[in-house]
Amino acid sequence: MKSIALPADVIFNIYRLEYHEYDANVLSLSHVCRPWRDVLQRFPDFWAKIDLYLGGRNPEFKALYWAKRAGQKPLKIHVRSDSQRPVAHRAIVRTGLVLRSCMDRWDTFTMDARSREIEHLLPICTGCTPRLRNFSLSCRPGSPEDPMRLLVPFLPSVEPPSDSSRLFVSIHSYIPRFTTFGVGITRLSVNVSMDPDHHSFDLNDLFSIFQSCPNLIEFDFSALGSEHTGPASFDGFIVLRRLTNFSVSWVWNIEDVLNVLRLPALESITLHEVNWSDAARAALWNVLGLSHSLSSVLILQDDDYSYERNPVPFHGNPLTLSNVAIFHMWGNWTLLQPLLDLLTLPHVQELDLAGASIRTAHRLISFSTNLRSLSLRNLAEVPADLDPTPNPAPAPILFPSLTSLHISGFPLFFNYINAPKLGTLALENRFNSACIVNSGAFLRVVPERSASALTTLRLSGLDAGDKDIQWCLERLPALEELSILACAISDSLLSALASLPVPNQSQNTDWILPRLKRFTFDENDHITPSGAIKFLASRTLNPVPGITGHFGFKHLSHRDATAIMSYGSFLAAHHDIVYHMNLEDDDED
Template sequence: MVDIIVKRIPTEILLQIFHICKDCQDSAQYLFNLSLVCRLWREVVQGCPTLWSDIWLDVSSDMPKLERQVKYQLERAGDTLLSLAIEFPSHSARRWTEQECAARSVQLAEVVRGSMPRWKLFRMRAYLRETRLFFDNCVGHTPHLSHITIALSDIKFEAGVSRLSIPFQRPVGADSGPPIQASFMSCLPIYPSLGASITSLEVDVTSIHPHTSDLIAMLLSCPNLVRYHLRGGFGQTIGIISDPVQVPLPHLLDLRVSGLRDSVYILGALRFEGLRSLSIDVFYFPPVLQDILESIFRSCTLLTAVNINGSMFDRLDAPLLSGFTWQPVVLPSVKQFTFSRANAALLQLFRQLSLPCAQTLEIHRAPCDVAYHLMSSSAQLASASFFELVDAPLHHAPITTLPNPDTIVIVGSLELLSYIDAPNLCALSLTNTKGYHNIASNIRSLIERSTPPLRKLRLIGVHQLTDEDLIWCLRRLPFVEELEIGSSLLSDITLRALAAPSPPKQGADVGVLLPRLRSANFWDNYPTPHGLAALAASRSAVAWTYD
């Protein structure tokens, strides 16, 4: 019966299933196993060239076996473009000497070299010496290459820079092939010919020790980069250069730098004006970074996303630096702005910023006045999140009206809540972690001031909210559908208010609290089991959760 059903599956459906289930590692063995199921499957597998175009070579196998595998898959793949992955085993898994391993790299290069014009993807994981030997013996044109990934194994930090020359070639001209996405781990690529085709470059230098000049030389060979991600180790340094060099990247849209302690040396060398996304996640923010970021903000008027993350060791409440001149900086296109743990120098810059088109704002560990300034400059906010703000006094700041926010999240001090008017707010999440004492009055004021049509309400750690406060708030929020209250003074009094009333006497008008409620989660509060059971029984349509 099963055999009959299998044979009824259309060939095109079988092929889709085989392609989806095909493992990128050892795909040849997977296809051989499929061909043993029945004659139909064997004919489908053997007759589809694209199934055989992913060639994964485990160099721990015997070389004659690898040669037969490559020859067989190339024959079955026909004229289709190829994805080639080569993986050398770790030292502990090897059965051969270093000289034999070197010979394998050369032999493997000779086996696959003839197929280079058909490569669309190339991946390799190996040690530096065998990788270099492979590339030294695998020089040729790769007109269809669009992805290249190289990961070096067991590179020690003390070993210095591992430079790797990429011998793949491209014809010069308009039809030079597709753009290339390149990723390198524990090595810096050198492009004798391929650099102009690289549009996306990811480099992980965590295990090596490059100098700024090495990184600049690499970038100068890739003038058409659209996306550049540089990842370093925690607190890793790259060093200053004696003669400043400028690296023009006129096409760069996405820049991410993480981990480096002195990333300013590479950031200061880059020149771009069309940047759309900027992400800096580093160990240390030197004062000069303020100038670099201000220059980027002023020159890159199309910037839409900014993400700045600093170190937990930077002082959050340091005074303004001397000699500071106030010059407003407008980011006219930014839609998403996030920063965390900025130091005094960057806080000065952020106090200058205006985000007139920002839709998402997320701020971690910053003075309350900086959060207030950025929030009040963002009239189009749809989502605002504030985490662990420092209680810097706002000195009688006016209430800011946010006409469009869908969601507001505040974790830590809730002081900022006193300065917000959000008449269209749909979701509010408040988590008090600092023992803030004016919670009740601030929440009441927000609800009274804004009368928001809340659908979701989350109140955590609001120990100052009594049952009376909770009931007052809930009566004025009739649209709430999802409710969560944790670590509060909530008791059976609030539960009885939420319960469905008894059938009213004739002529009486008794409404239910939160008539649209669909789910509620109460935890670490003070209700009794009897109160919880009575509430659940009175409103069975609501999904109640207690902990």
């Protein structure tokens, strides 16, 4: 059969389609025949994406050839090396010279290499980068533990940055120093890790970044290991007029940073793993009070949420954050709870608290009735010797827009909630077994307050048994996802879910959970493999085929595992691994 030659414009469109979907296949298509290769030579978009492996053969020749074929297209350049093969200094220099010759066309420049290659190649690339929109530098493992200060030698465009200018810079494992290039940076992410006992980083490095990047809009900085950083020698203020998103992690003396900065446009602040001294709390309070556009506050600290002593008093004025829509606070509650006691969030829509006292959580949500998502994790009852004030009476608060609720540590807090549009409910008690008394009784209010909308229910660590949970599930016909972990249920509940109830005057003849699509039953001591098999035999066929989920047991025989797996992948991960290991052993035998 005679082949038909495709017109050049058709081949070009094939390349364009393949270029956007699978870049690596474009060269393979050029092997069809000479006309296809000729068309590829005239396809500049392909050549404008230059991937250079410094350990390969003559990377400078590839850079030169591809940059030429790209015409005047903006270039997306990725330079990489690995930790196994050393790169000759000559190759680094030659590649750097080629890249410098086309810096005026750089749109994206990323380099993922060892410190030696970075510190030799980057200084060669001194010049203007007027088109640059993304610059990323990542130092591979094997570099010195203490991050070095690295000068980024690029120069900015002759024209000053406009309000629409956007330049994203990401630096990993280096403390960057910028020339006047920093004036054009609008998004900056710096991530360094260091030896806590020997690092040379101090806050002057951070302030130098702020001073050299006055047009920042988003800033993300993490310095793991810098807990013992000494005070800065900087005296004065730094104004970042355009900064809207501010995120800092692992900077221990955060008060020195917050007291120096002036952020009139701040909309989002994230502080992770910082030391909440009295000075730090006062500095945060000052920032919150002055940031009238603030809409998101995230205070995140992995800590032991316990009441070992009285909360450290905080002598601040009450504060109302009227524009805050997202508020998360996890941390050392002896230090942070006094802040919450002075805070009001009238328009918050997403609230996530970890370790709060019941009284504090209740006070805060009672003024936040516009909530759409509420997470109260590790709720705690304050011991009477620390706070004799009784918990508030369990009168439910109406949340007309609440669709997601997660309560752990004290699931009885649900008694304070009335959410007619609730779609997702998680009630957990994994850490404080004293709080699960009468779990079954309060579960019976769930259908009353959320029956029409609830599609996801997760229960964990409750003493509720078959009767109470079945009563609840029978009244949740819209439920699509059910997760029950470490509860007092047995095969009796699975049997009820597996078949139609016996019809009589007090029961209907519908399936329990007719829309169930996903399930999890794990760590329930009285659930047996035989109960799971009966459930799967029915539910994998009716009433919703294609159900997914898994079972977990304390003990599971290979025979029972085989029976369960005959219906599909319905075993928890640890059972699944053992099951397939046994299959491999059987094959070897």
